[in-house]
Amino acid sequence: MAVEHTPTGEVHSGSKGGTTGCGFDTKEHSSHWVNTSKRITCDKNGCKN
Secondary structure, eight states: OEEEETTTTEEEESOTTSBOTTSOBTTTTGGGEEEEOSOOOOOSTTTOO
């Protein structure tokens, strides 16, 4: 599952209402996060690998 940060357009591994692979809490500013099937674009450890 992937989740997109709408203000930046960056796609992370994880899902809305949880934590991304690189540690962002998607419950904080939850309106900025949407579940997506796009390819992950975050290069940080935990998302990319």
